[in-house]
Amino acid sequence: MSTIHFIGGEKGGVGKSVVARLLAQYMIDHDIPFIGFDTDRSHGSLLRFYTDFASPTIIDNYQSLDTIIETASAQPEQRILVDLAAQTHYPLALWIEESGVLELADELGISICYWNVMDSGKDCVDLLRKLLDQFGSRLNYVLVQNQLRDDNFNILEFSGVKDRALDLNARIITLKRLHAPAMTKIDSNSYSFWAAKNKDNDSANALGLLERQRIKIWLNHAYKEFDMLNI
Numbered sequence: 001m002s003t004i005h006f007i008g009g010e011k012g013g014v015g016k017s018v019v020a021r022l023l024a025q026y027m028i029d030h031d032i033p034f035i036g037f038d039t040d041r042s043h044g045s046l047l048r049f050y051t052d053f054a055s056p057t058i059i060d061n062y063q064s065l066d067t068i069i070e071t072a073s074a075q076p077e078q079r080i081l082v083d084l085a086a087q088t089h090y091p092l093a094l095w096i097e098e099s100g101v102l103e104l105a106d107e108l109g110i111s112i113c114y115w116n117v118m119d120s121g122k123d124c125v126d127l128l129r130k131l132l133d134q135f136g137s138r139l140n141y142v143l144v145q146n147q148l149r150d151d152n153f154n155i156l157e158f159s160g161v162k163d164r165a166l167d168l169n170a171r172i173i174t175l176k177r178l179h180a181p182a183m184t185k186i187d188s189n190s191y192s193f194w195a196a197k198n199k200d201n202d203s204a205n206a207l208g209l210l211e212r213q214r215i216k217i218w219l220n221h222a223y224k225e226f227d228m229l230n231i
Contacts, residue, residue, distance in 0.1 A: 001109050002072040004080040005231075009117035010127045012086035015146040016117045017045035018183075019175065020083035023115075024050045025193040025219070026226050033078045037068055040085040049192050057082070060091040062099065069101060072110045079231070093134060102138050113140040118156070119148045125159045132164055141170035142229060147177045173225040178218045182211045193219060 007020040017040070024046060027034045036054035038044035046054035058064040072080045084092065096102060105112050116131060118124035128143070143165060145153050151174075156162050162172070185205045186196045196207060197215045207215070 001111055002076040002078060002080060003111040003113060003231075004068060004072050004082065004105070005113050005115060006082045006084055006092070007115045007117065008084040008089065008092075009115075009124065009144075010087060010089045010131075011118070011121075011124055013148075014117050014119045014124065015144075015148055015175065016086070017083055019115060019117050019144055019146070020081060021045055021049050021193060022175075022219075022222050023081055023226070023231070024053060026223055026231070027079060027081070028053075028194070029223075032231065034081050035071055035075070035078050036081045036083070038083050039088055040083065044083070046081070046083045048190060054083075059085070059088045062095055065092075065095045066099070069104065069108075069110070072105075073108050076109075089131075102135075111140065113142060115142045115144055117144040117146055119146055120150055120153050120155065122155050125156050125161050128156075128165070129159075129161050132161070132168065137168050141165055141168060143170055143172045144175055145172065146175045171229055173228065175225070176218060176221050179211070179214050182207065182214055185211065186215070 005023065007016050007023065009016055024034070024036060034053065036046040036050060037057040038046040038054050039057050039059040044054070044056065047056060057068065068080060068082060071078070102112065114131070114135075116128055118128060143162075145156070185207050186193070188205045189203065191199065193215070197212050197219060
């Protein structure tokens with residue numbers, strides 16, 4: 001059975017592309033075959049950091065989105081990883097509903113998992129509520145609590161939305177915050193996460209020994225979270 005992983009969360013700046021890149025690196029490191037699709041027209045992260053594994057997808061073009069399902073059907077041994085840009089939920093949901101995507105995926109034996117990446121703010125909780133309102137039990141969910149702002153997710157905890165998601169068999173993981181200067185250097189050098197923890201060079205933005213060590217610790221924690229999901 002193929003699985004399509006949509007990496008979303010409608011709010012910008014919550015770390016969707018970082019999660020997509022982490023998943024790509026996790027699959028590479030664990031010899032899990034996958035194909036990536038990138039919906040960001042301006043600065044697609046999968047296309048930039050994992051060029052050999054990703055193709056562009058036009059979010060408001062049905063034929064382009066159709067390729068995701070067709071690829072999953074034709075290559076069931078591959079995981080499908082889709083990095084959703086911010087504010088792409090409406091065209092994605094329209095395609096899903098008007099094309100009968102979930103019903104067809106069920107017929108084809110394709111599992112669809114929506115990774116809802118969120119920070120600790122109320123707006124992310126409100127957007128998650130809307131997502132659950134729309135799709136309910138028809139999707140599989142992973143809630144990614146990204147500690148970008150802080151590690152206090154009390155708004156989600158006491159909103160009732162988390163309990164509702166758990167009732168729908170959602171799984172919840174936590175992504176720790178990587179020291180900002182290290183992430184800046186990774187991005188400025190266009191490093192994959194493998195290169196970030198292993199590669200040394202003489203550029204002005206070269207990662208230092210302890211920066212690479214912090215990256216290794218951060219990756220190890222993320223991988224332990226992913227291990228619980230049986231990707």
